[in-house]
Amino acid sequence: MLNLLNHLKTFPQGGVHPDDNKLSAKSHIQEISLPKIVYIPISQHIGKPAEPLVERGDTVKAGQIIAVHEGFVSANIHASVSGKVGKVEEIMDSSGFKKMAIAIRVKGDDWEEGIDRTPGLVKEIELNKKEILAKIMEMGVVGQGGAAFPSHVKLSVPEGKSADHLIVNGVECEPYLTADHRLMLEKPEEILVGTQILMKSLGVENAIIGIENNKKDAIKLLKKKSKDYRGIKIASLKVQYPQGGEKQLIKALLNREVPPGGLPIDVGCVVHNVGTTFSVYQAVQKNKPVIERVVTVTGKGLEKPSNFWVRVGTPVSHLIDAAGGLPENTGKVVSGGPMMGKALADISVPIAKATSGILIIPEYEAKRAKEYNCIRCGKCVEACPMGLEPFHMMLLAKKGFYEKAKEDNIMDCIECGSCSFECPSNRPIVDYMRLGKIMVKKLNN
């Protein structure tokens, strides 16, 4: 009955309910000390790596551009600290692969002139549509939800298509992570102004901020504040993973379905994360590039699960130390959440623009359980938010029937992990879905 009264929006198909475990939800976003050295990868985004502008021995200030975007689908990279540039070499980054990175030895904390570091809110948007886009491009804003897609590309609506809705993604459906939640609580007005900037840039009248119902305080606060802003609605969504998936969110809020292989713009939507929205505010109103972000450091064994303001390029180990050090029974350190995050091979890797959390999983939870045969129970089919048949595709991929897998739309898989989460036989379904996707991409080439 209660459910009927508070009817919450959600996507109609699939989905799972993992434990919330939002351990750091009550912890304020804290500033932490600067590390001795930062490594800033020149490829923190989807697209071409940026072209380095500095050399070893150069002195840089925080906020100074150190690598310039190469082509349209690429993003500028800025120094996150002041100091001397060290080696420009290949290091392991949070993706698990070796990539070029610029090392900077931290000295003091000088900032580039022209960056407004005062906490005051700037409400008036002075720039016009074109200038906003140029500013976002210049300041290196990328999607901070995880995929790191350059924001200016998303905002440049291709010819023949038009957007009528902006959706701001404050769902944060991954268990454990609280970075977006804390940001919404502590910077609500900034996010709302950022939303207005994005609306102006896209030329849309309507914006919806979607938030999962386990963040009631954020919903309440944003609802109260949003009364002063035109065209912004706050929608509370049912707690269901993967509510924060772009396609699921659009379906839940507007009941529109993105076609297979399509983008949200095909159904008139553009989706941005709240973190990105905040960065857009800072870029446009405060002239501040993306050099710091909120990162959740959490885990069951951790002494102080917290949220930090972290400069891009800070080593993960520095954050773990600030949160009370690595617990003894650590099994895995994951970048991102437990469902879609990636285990790190090394904890000295730097935080990138799209790293939303560091999760420390104790040994007893980190190990994979023994795999059994598929019993054809169909739980993965029920759980799949994209309406695929994961058990079948896993077998197709395992046995090398990639063309058949392509016909069955394996490329629609969003790798959310719901199938593996539900599987009673502990089968590594997502792993093989990924294999299938890699091989289909190879076939297409």
Next chain:
Amino acid sequence: MSDSILYTILSLSALGAIAAIILYFVSRKFKVYEDPKIGNVEEVLPTTNCGGCGFPGCRAFAEAAVSKNDLSELHCPVGGNEVMKQVAEILGLEVEERDPYVAVVRCTGSVEYRKKTNIYDGAPNCTIAASLYSGDTGCAYGCVGLGECVDACQFDAMYMDEKTGLPVVIEDKCTACNACVTACPKEIMELWPQGRRNRKIYVGCVNTDKGGAARKVCEVACSGCAKCDEVCRYDAITIENNLARIDPELCKLCRKCVDVCDAHNIIAVNFPPKKERPPRKAKATAKKEDVDIIGMVKKENDKKDEA
């Protein structure tokens, strides 16, 4: 009673005759002509359908051979020259002899030399592991060790050595069908000419990092020091991207580079063990060389002379 049996036999034979006439005309009308040579060629092929020739099976190879009527670009690696000769005989063509190839594993970074830095516990598949991160050792180029090449091999010509964690090719069984080469996500497997008396020398490393960085993560990594290049008299060795590569066509199998390599990753296969030279001869050869080579030899000679 006898009438009904007679009628049945008559009506059924009439039906049969009509059907036979119809079938005769239909089969005439829809006859598909197939060159009998295709069947003949297919018969001599190994029928393993491995795809090593580049066609999706032996039948497709046979069809291509017959329709092209030219064997210069076709080769069945499994059957080798013998089978190709038979194919040529059937088609009345000539075929060039080709050197047989065999697959080699270009990674010597065993568990002992290449220490694990983390544990991979995902699905046991090399491509998946390689797509996730650079690997469970510091080396981003070396063997993943989950045996996708072994799974791909149809001829039981490979196995994973549990001691070293690396795949091993059984040369007698390897048909050079290329399956392991395409299966390996790290491009470690390569087809190598079988060589005179099955002898071959190749570099067992694919790491293109700079010397120090490569050696840090793997004791037997090629550092690109070019010592092998200096010692090679036939210009068979090139150093590119900090990695040595031996050209099998130029290599005369002299094994000088094998001795000189610090990392011991230049692999010489199927050579007899080197004989210890008797002391007298050693003296003689040393004297010959003392003019142009190393002071070490000279000194030794001096000492011996003194004694």
